[in-house]
Amino acid sequence: MTPLTGTAADWIWLAILLPFAGFLVNGAVAFLRPQSKRLVSAVGVGAVAAAFAVGVAVFVAVLRAHPAEPYVRTLWSWIPVGDLQVDAALQVDQLSVVMLLVVTGVSSLIHVFSIGYMQDDPGYARYFAYLNLFVAFMLVLVLGASYPVMFIGWEGVGLCSYLLIGFWFEEKEKADAGFKAFLVNRIGDFGFLVAMFLIFTHLGSLDFREVFARAPQTLLPGGGTVTAIALFLFMGCVGKSAQIPLYVWLPDAMAGPTPVSALIHAATMVTAGVYLVARSNILFAMSPVACAVVAGVGALTALFAATIGLKQWDIKKVLAYSTVSQLGYMFVGVGAGAYAAGVFHLITHAFFKALLFLGAGSVIHVMHRAYHHTHSHADAQDMRNMGGLAAYLPWTSRVMWVATLAIAGIPPLAGFFSKDEILGAAFARGAADPFYYVVWAFGLVGAFLTAFYMARLMLYTFHGPNRTGDLARPHLAEAPWVMTGPLVVLAVLTVLGGLLNLPHVETLQRWLEPLTERSAALLPALAPATGVEIALMALAALIGVGGIWLATRMLKPEALQTPERAPQETGFAKLLLEKYRVDELYAAVIVRPLVWFSRVVLWKGVDAGAIDTAGVNGSAALARGLGWIGSRLESGQVGTYVVFFVIGAIAVLAALLR
């Protein structure tokens, strides 16, 4: 019995069932009456909004009780095999309820936005069916009470990601992008599976409560086992959350509809890795090596992706690399042991990055509409075709500036507090382990680049002269209110999000304390001296302002040319534009050898050579040869048969008489 028994937390399964029911209804509609858009919108948005309502009710219940122990709602026994007992159980605690609110809240807004964005798409019902299914699986992921249940959600969101990236599968490269995302994620999932096997082998359970209770007693802190478990878990995170070296799928995932990029590839699914590390904080805290790897990979990704973002022209690609970079910050946070800061940045990032993506979606929607009316084939996502859009899309421009200032780390917006806390934690941990000073420095440079490329995006998109073309320009007009409404709500959240975890108030950190206190005891203290803290904050704010200032000074939107007339890039800029040629490197080192090996050895050699020739055709030839010999005996001559018969009879006689 916990304080939550008998409250709304008992009904937590409704939060998953409602979007899933929405998926079933919308899926059926997609097959039977694909044109009934009103029904689809009502079911799609209603199901997720209802899930959000459940989330609020559960949150209130948790707020009242503030239980020290997680509340587990067991639904049924799922895998009862010998020692392995896994229940289909959902866990309600401070972390999962926060994730529940973020996921359902942001999803609701994005569902509303999608009504406008997908209005003219023939696959409207299919789209909402997938989106609802995604929400259901995402809630399984964050609410699961054991690693296997979480894994179901983990794979489910991967499936929905694949379906939605390849939503316009008539175009080959979009279908390929979905395929790529799915394949790259399999590499990470392999690590997740191995981690689960290790956890079960060494701890004898996969339930979160059992694992986290047994781990400190059973496993040696800093030992090989716990390090291996943490690193394999992190391998799953690297795939799902698009960190080096598996980040390559996320920029390609922008092939999907823009609200999908906002929901799945910015706000929720890609942060699952951060959630997994925060959830398993005790396992990571026990292994300093794993912590350093998490923080190091995060810092490297944060800087690396930010540099690529500097030279991209596709507005969504800039945001995609920005997402990869920001996910790197979250891993710096959780790697440095500041789990609350990582989750805090996850939440604020969900707000401002969803806002940025939806704003970009609004821009693309408007651009696409203008080009559609004028039968132009120009790229509606290329910033070189935009410029000066602030005059035509005033609301989109305003809210996107809010998000830009937030992600650049300008106080008092949400991004400032969360990013500052992460960098502060990395700096504080540097006192115990100088490696974290390097992490901190990487993060600081990344923050500067973030401010720069976001200001660049805004300048090129919304300011300077318009480059859309004289024919298309009259068709530019602000998107409908179903699209701008969610933007405004997200902008408010972006402004106020910082209140969740103000320095020295630390609401979120205290809120999460029941889950992190045991790992906090294992880690060095993260509170720097007040003077240092203020200096760090000032530095972070200065860096953000500096990045934006430099961008406004360096970049000349007036001089920008449309893609057809743009000059060739040279040197390092070309390398950045080509994304460091990492895709080409992977193609040369991994994909092509693999394809060659599959084609020449496995296909031509093993399959066509050994299996087909020796196995399939060989056995057929053997049977035919034996049959030929048999048919020679079958001469039709009675005399011959009698000869065999007599020989046989004599043989039997001889055998009997011997």
Add this chain to the structure above:
Amino acid sequence: MLLGPSLAVSAILFSLGVVGVLLRRNAIVIFMCIELMLNAVNLTFVALSQQIGLDGQVFVFFVMTVAAAEAAVGLAIVIAVYRHRDTVNLQRINLLRG
């Protein structure tokens, strides 16, 4: 009493039957050779019944009955084949060749 000579005669008869079946081509001759073999066996039964009992003699009656039935059916088949193929040479009747 005369067991050895009786068995020798029956062995000779049986072998003659076998050789006939193996070498001849005319269906009726082969048929007769089969009858020869059956009767060789009958002779063996009768000869051995002196020592073993009357079971063998009873069995002879069964063999004769079966042989009579076989003769009826077998000769009917031979006649049918002859009507069909105008020959009873078994070397030329080989429709079931594999």
